[in-house]
Amino acid sequence: MTDFTESTNCLDCTNSSACFKKLIPSELEFINQNKTQILYRKGENICKQRAFASYVLYISEGLVKLYLESPHNKNINLKILKTSEFIGLSSIYGDNIYNYSTVALKDSTICLIEKDSFRKLLTDNGHFASDIIKWYCENEKQLFNKIQSLGNKQMHGRLADALLYLCNEDLLNEQIFSHLSRKDIAGFVGLSTESTVRLLTELKNENIIEIIGKEIKILNPDLLRDISRRG
């Protein structure tokens, strides 16, 4: 189901992440030699939790949902990734498997960079490695937020967290809700779909959010942040 697209040369790439600016031309050319570019259609899995991880993935253009699989078809959604973001950086070392699954929310062009090549750049170029470490730091902060949310907030607080995340300015231009089902939103909240729907209706009736078709807009962000804070 996946197509090879005409590959962009990494040296000409207009969607390159800040960290690539730390590479010298020969290193960029080295990546270029060791990458493949693939088009994933909406709904296709880009990587699967527990599958063999041979590549670091880079979203050249697209929109991706990252989630943890669990039995009974009740997944935990962790984040939305967009153009210029990495997938699988946490599988560079350690067990040679992906720790999560990702699925394309819309047609997405993904660069597959060979892990060994990526590792070589990390050891050769400390500035590049430092930039990747920046990513890890930011990433870990997000995971702590998720743990805080799941671990000691109840449904209202958790839904507030999820809505604030999905409506944050980074995703503002992605029309994110047009790509998400109620079940997807429930996955971000860590609730059953039914409970999520009920709470959304509640928030709508209290004029804290507005629901127009699939789109959800926050009308009262201060109050929502308050709900998030109170848990």
Add this chain to the structure above:
Amino acid sequence: MTDFTESTNCLDCTNSSACFKKLIPSELEFINQNKTQILYRKGENICKQRAFASYVLYISEGLVKLYLESPHNKNINLKILKTSEFIGLSSIYGDNIYNYSTVALKDSTICLIEKDSFRKLLTDNGHFASDIIKWYCENEKQLFNKIQSLGNKQMHGRLADALLYLCNEDLLNEQIFSHLSRKDIAGFVGLSTESTVRLLTELKNENIIEIIGKEIKILNPDLLRDISRRG
């Protein structure tokens, strides 16, 4: 409440982590020049969530509990750190604050390494940076496990996860339970103390675990793993 101890020279340190082996002597001497060694007494906080993070911390000798603070005095415990482990690596870049709190479970000697110095080593030495990245990869895997546990297991599965973690072979020689209260264990499970106590009694009555004083021993690890798997 904290004492300065006679500092060990980093070049002679017998508790140094694998990553330090990647440093050349002058770099190790550089760390030595930019570190301070402090003794924290049992029960003292080594770092506080949201506090200004100027140092990367290294446990020269000790035992530490890492946790997320939350209102109502109901914390989420994430891990036990022992000799030769880092604290605060995720605050090297990004917001200049600690994302979690840590407390000494027994008297612990901690090395405070200036963040700027640590960063310099990361950019100067890609092999060192790569070793630190290994840490991030392992760390993230643990956080995902936590999210899986909190996000889609119920009490029995979560308690099993916590007990398997606390009884794992890395902690086997630490007499870990002698340092933990029921409330601490509940913090690892993500349950109220009362529910945790009830479940522990249940597991004891089913001969899955043995409780002798403060010590808890797993009698039937296969069954416990099964409970963990089923959630």
Add this chain to the structure above:
DNA sequence: TTAAATTATTGACATTACTCAATATTTTGA
């Protein structure tokens, strides 16, 4: 060593959030 303080345990009850079922709405594909 003993009393006070803290921690652990148990019970009863309340709350939270899930499941299952019924119905409504939207999307998809012929």
Add this chain to the structure above:
DNA sequence: TCAAAATATTGAGTAATGTCAATAATTTAA
């Protein structure tokens, strides 16, 4: 365009887990 399939919504009942209170056991400190 229309029927079938998928998704969303709502209600009723249930299961999971928390809270509060009482008591027991352990630890701490004078």
